[in-house]
Amino acid sequence: xxxxxxxxxxxxxxxxxxxxxxxxxxxxxxxxxxxxxxxxxxxxxxxxxxxxxxxxxxxxxxxxxxxxxxxxxxxxxxxxxxxxxxxxxxxxxxxxxxxxxxxxxxxxxxxxxxxxxxxxxxxxxxxxxxxxxxxxxxxxxxxxxxxxxxxxxxxxxxxxxxxxxxxxxxxxxxxxxxxxxxxxxxxxxxxxxxxxxxxxxxxxxxxxxxxxxxxxxxxxxxxxxxxxxxxxxxxxxxxxxxxxxxxxxxxxxxxxxxxxxxxxxxxxxxxxxxxxxxxxxxxxxxxxxxxxxxxxxxxxxxxxxxxxxxxxxxxxxxxxxxxxxxxxxxxxxxxxxxxxxxxxxxxxxxxxxxxxxxxxx
Amino acid sequence: xxxxxxxxxxxxxxxxxxxxxxxxxxxxxxxxxxxxxxxxxxxxxxxxxxxxxxxxxxxxxxxxxxxxxxxxxxxxxxxxxxxxxxxxxxxxxxxxxxxxxxxxxxxxxxxxxxxxxxxxxxxxxxxxxxxxxxxxxxxxxxxxxxxxxxxxxxxxxxxxxxxxxxxxxxxxxxxxxxxxxxxxxxxxxxxxxxxxxxxxxxxxxxxxxxxxxxxxxxxxxxxxxxxxxxxxxxxxxxxxxxxxxxxxxxxxxxxxxxxxxxxxxxxxxxxxxxxxxxxxxxxxxxxxxxxxxxxxxxxxxxxxxxxxxxxxxxxxxxxxxxxxxxxxxxxxxxxxxxxxxxxxxxxxxxxxxxxxxxxxxxxxxxxxxxxxxxxxxxxxxxxxxxxxxxxxxxxxxxxxxxxxxxxxxxxxxxxxxxxxxxxxxxxxxxxxxxxxxxxxxxxxxxxxxxxxxxxxxxxxxxxxxxxxxxxxxxxxxxxxxxxxxxxxxxxxxxxxxx
Numbered sequence: 001x002x003x004x005x006x007x008x009x010x011x012x013x014x015x016x017x018x019x020x021x022x023x024x025x026x027x028x029x030x031x032x033x034x035x036x037x038x039x040x041x042x043x044x045x046x047x048x049x050x051x052x053x054x055x056x057x058x059x060x061x062x063x064x065x066x067x068x069x070x071x072x073x074x075x076x077x078x079x080x081x082x083x084x085x086x087x088x089x090x091x092x093x094x095x096x097x098x099x100x101x102x103x104x105x106x107x108x109x110x111x112x113x114x115x116x117x118x119x120x121x122x123x124x125x126x127x128x129x130x131x132x133x134x135x136x137x138x139x140x141x142x143x144x145x146x147x148x149x150x151x152x153x154x155x156x157x158x159x160x161x162x163x164x165x166x167x168x169x170x171x172x173x174x175x176x177x178x179x180x181x182x183x184x185x186x187x188x189x190x191x192x193x194x195x196x197x198x199x200x201x202x203x204x205x206x207x208x209x210x211x212x213x214x215x216x217x218x219x220x221x222x223x224x225x226x227x228x229x230x231x232x233x234x235x236x237x238x239x240x241x242x243x244x245x246x247x248x249x250x251x252x253x254x255x256x257x258x259x260x261x262x263x264x265x266x267x268x269x270x271x272x273x274x275x276x277x278x279x280x281x282x283x284x285x286x287x288x289x290x291x292x293x294x295x296x297x298x299x300x301x302x303x304x305x306x307x308x309x310x311x312x313x314x315x316x317x318x319x320x321x322x323x324x325x326x327x328x329x330x331x332x333x334x335x336x337x338x339x340x341x342x343x344x345x346x347x348x349x350x351x352x353x354x355x356x357x358x359x360x361x
Numbered sequence: 362x363x364x365x366x367x368x369x370x371x372x373x374x375x376x377x378x379x380x381x382x383x384x385x386x387x388x389x390x391x392x393x394x395x396x397x398x399x400x401x402x403x404x405x406x407x408x409x410x411x412x413x414x415x416x417x418x419x420x421x422x423x424x425x426x427x428x429x430x431x432x433x434x435x436x437x438x439x440x441x442x443x444x445x446x447x448x449x450x451x452x453x454x455x456x457x458x459x460x461x462x463x464x465x466x467x468x469x470x471x472x473x474x475x476x477x478x479x480x481x482x483x484x485x486x487x488x489x490x491x492x493x494x495x496x497x498x499x500x501x502x503x504x505x506x507x508x509x510x511x512x513x514x515x516x517x518x519x520x521x522x523x524x525x526x527x528x529x530x531x532x533x534x535x536x537x538x539x540x541x542x543x544x545x546x547x548x549x550x551x552x553x554x555x556x557x558x559x560x561x562x563x564x565x566x567x568x569x570x571x572x573x574x575x576x577x578x579x580x581x582x583x584x585x586x587x588x589x590x591x592x593x594x595x596x597x598x599x600x601x602x603x604x605x606x607x608x609x610x611x612x613x614x615x616x617x618x619x620x621x622x623x624x625x626x627x628x629x630x631x632x633x634x635x636x637x638x639x640x641x642x643x644x645x646x647x648x649x650x651x652x653x654x655x656x657x658x659x660x661x662x663x664x665x666x667x668x669x670x671x672x673x674x675x676x677x678x679x680x681x682x683x684x685x686x687x688x689x690x691x692x693x694x695x696x697x698x699x700x701x702x703x704x705x706x707x708x709x710x711x712x713x714x715x716x717x718x719x720x721x722x723x724x725x726x727x728x729x730x731x732x733x734x735x736x737x738x739x740x741x742x743x744x745x746x747x748x749x750x751x752x753x754x755x756x757x758x759x760x761x762x763x764x765x766x767x768x769x770x771x772x773x774x775x776x777x778x779x780x781x782x783x784x785x786x787x788x789x790x791x792x793x794x795x796x797x798x799x800x801x802x803x804x805x806x807x808x809x810x811x812x813x814x815x816x817x818x819x820x821x822x823x824x825x826x827x828x829x830x831x832x833x834x835x836x837x838x839x840x841x842x843x844x845x846x847x848x849x850x851x852x853x854x855x856x857x858x859x
Binding site: 009010013110114115118123126127130133134137141144145147148151260261262263264265266267269270272273274276277280 | 668669671672673674675677780781782783785786787789790791793794795797798807809810811
């Protein structure tokens with residue numbers, strides 16, 4: 001199934017898609033989780049995780065380039081229709097759950113910081129209505145929103161790091177490398193999920209105009225987000241003491257409290273609402289992936305697939321409690337790790353061998 | 362002069378039946394004239410026309426003197442000193458031409474053959490200043506209601522044979538003459554075909570203005586954002602043509618439609634090209650921000666005063682709260698009341714004659730505004746914001762666009778009152794997705810996605826002319842370059858002019 005050129009996007013836009021797929025609400029809180037064991041050395045764990053993602057990008061491009069299609073095509077070519085579709089369904093469910101976890105986390109932020117009385121279903125329904133409007137315009141619109149979320153809040157948010165850096169204690173970071181290897185591994189592991197998201201490439205690969213040309217933009221995108229996360233963790237580490245960091249749930253959000261102008265205080269209100277742009281773009285991308293997956297697997301209309309997922313999400317958002325959140329987080333982290341860092345490389349290996357066998361036979 | 366009552370049994374065939382019909386229709390109008398030019402019954406030439414459509418000057422000077430001798434219609438055609446003449450036996454054509462100011466000359470009252478002579482009366486107002494798109498410097502010529510004059514104005518600015526004018530008639534009843542103009546070799550053929558096809562597909566009884574056409578052929582007619590420019594400036598049209606845009610003109614409308622356009626073009630004034638590029642950039646960017654201010658300043662006020670007053674530092678909060686202290690309404694009602702009041706003043710100002718409108722503006726704006734604040738119904742600060750927003754909305758050089766801007770703030774006020782800043786941003790995202798989805802003639806409407814190199818030269822900002830090398834790429838122009846020189850002035854080799 002070839003995608004018509006009208007619906008494809010230019011290679012350079014892959015930078016923005018990759019950036020957007022990786023940056024979500026995780027950046028607001030990951031500083032605490034990565035520093036749990038590795039302390040102030042954890043920023044190196046982020047860099048290492050970034051390198052792993054670069055490898056994953058390389059693997060995915062290799063795999064998809066060989067199959068010249070998305071993951072569903074790879075699966076059906078490798079395992080046949082039934083098993084292939086079953087495995088694809090697993091990946092598609094991952095996308096939907098990932099979007100759900102982003103949504104839950106963001107709703108929690110809104111309820112904790114801004115409106116404690118607004119019911120979850122209202123916020124999720126409003127966001128999903130926007131997401132539906134966005135996705136129904138096609139993939140180009142989804143990418144457009146990613147692009148926009150980079151231009152509008154992201155660059156501004158980068159500039160805002162200036163404020164905490166003014167009072168940064170860089171001596172916090174010293175001495176470097178005073179944690180054990182296992183602690184570092186732990187920080188890498190907890191960074192992995194925050195920095196995850198590039199898996200979306202498995203679905204949108206056929207929508208890139210010149211996939212080979214786009215490869216460098218994908219790597220650049222990962223480089224950008226890795227640096228973004230590293231800088232963000234360094235900013236937090238130089239701002240908080242280790243004890244403080246452990247008790248601050250959203251270190252990055254609490255940071256913004258110190259931003260003060262003569263006409264503006266308590267910047268976090270603006271910050272959270274600006275973050276809505278980034279979150280909507282991310283959810284649009286993830287739900288586009290999962291609804292397109294469902295469309296291809298079950299031969300249904302993408303409209304209905306999206307509606308089903310959206311209604312389900314609204315329902316779960318309303319019913320979810322803390323235990324559910326924790327469980328969802330745990331499973332998604334596991335799924336992400338095993339599905340993309342273990343399974344996909346193995347699939348590439350198998351696919352290469354399988355193809356070769358096919359050609360000789 | 363005798364009035365002819367309907368054709369009876371003379372002649373045969375379908376043409377005659379048709380003619381009978383037009384004769385009947387025509388002669389039931391009192392301004393229709395049908396008579397024999399000579400006193401003796403046997404002599405030739407019956408003429409018919411609508412008294413109200415023709416110029417009797419031309420008729421008496423240039424036509425009647427030649428109708429005394431006995432001639433065939435062909436001979437007559439060669440001697441009457443009028444350019445537009447048609448020999449026809451097609452009754453549809455005859456009817457249509459008589460309706461647009463031609464006279465029909467027949468040898469016998471019921472002949473099929475007619476000589477149609479154009480003696481139409483074309484009295485229109487003179488070419489004047491563009492009233493809605495005024496500019497301080499630059500050309501002061503605006504289009505008028507007559508199609509031919511408008512095309513003449515354009516042709517004077519682009520005296521090239523590549524400027525093509527394709528005429529067609531739109532509207533089942535109004536038979537409006539519409540013209541599609543483009544420059545061959547620059548405009549994209551696909552765009553041209555789309556426009557012509559869409560105009561031909563229009564099935565509507567009466568087209569009164571080019572805006573009817575533009576709203577019927579727009580890609581998304583439910584959008585608030587105009588996907589074409591309606592302009593009365595000749596220079597804007599000529600610039601558009603030379604960049605590869607397509608123009609639609611309609612007879613009876615002083616506004617010409619430019620297609621396809623992008624969102625940012627609503628911030629371009631033709632004056633920009635008359636100033637130094639640095640100054641014009643300043644104004645262009647100012648207009649861009651003014652639009653954001655206009656649509657979001659009141660909603661922000663509502664959101665912040667309702668939910669997030671912590672955002673405002675203490676020292677600034679004091680005057681804000683102080684001015685609101687006596688106001689008995691929540692910020693939402695206060696803002697809605699004031700915004701609607703301003704809209705009413707504006708609407709009344711437009712509907713009323715100019716002189717009354719002015720004094721009404723003073724009464725509405727200053728007297729009521731001041732009184733409302735003194736009575737404690739709204740706060741001073743909000744009055745400043747609303748005034749600012751209103752002012753800002755009029756900085757866009759396109760009137761249609763500033764109306765859009767004035768309208769889109771109302772839904773945000775509701776959302777801001779409900780969900781505070783989150784509501785404002787939800788609306789912002791919605792607008793952005795909407796703009797991303799919009800297309801003008803199938804080309805992306807929002808001008809910063811995807812990024813085009815040509816948008817930097819003359820869309821977001823205006824670079825000096827020597828750096829505006831290419832025609833806008835979103836138009837897919839067939840001719841890519843518009844500037845073929847190298848540098849504007851050869852610089853002296855030594856610096857400091859030694």
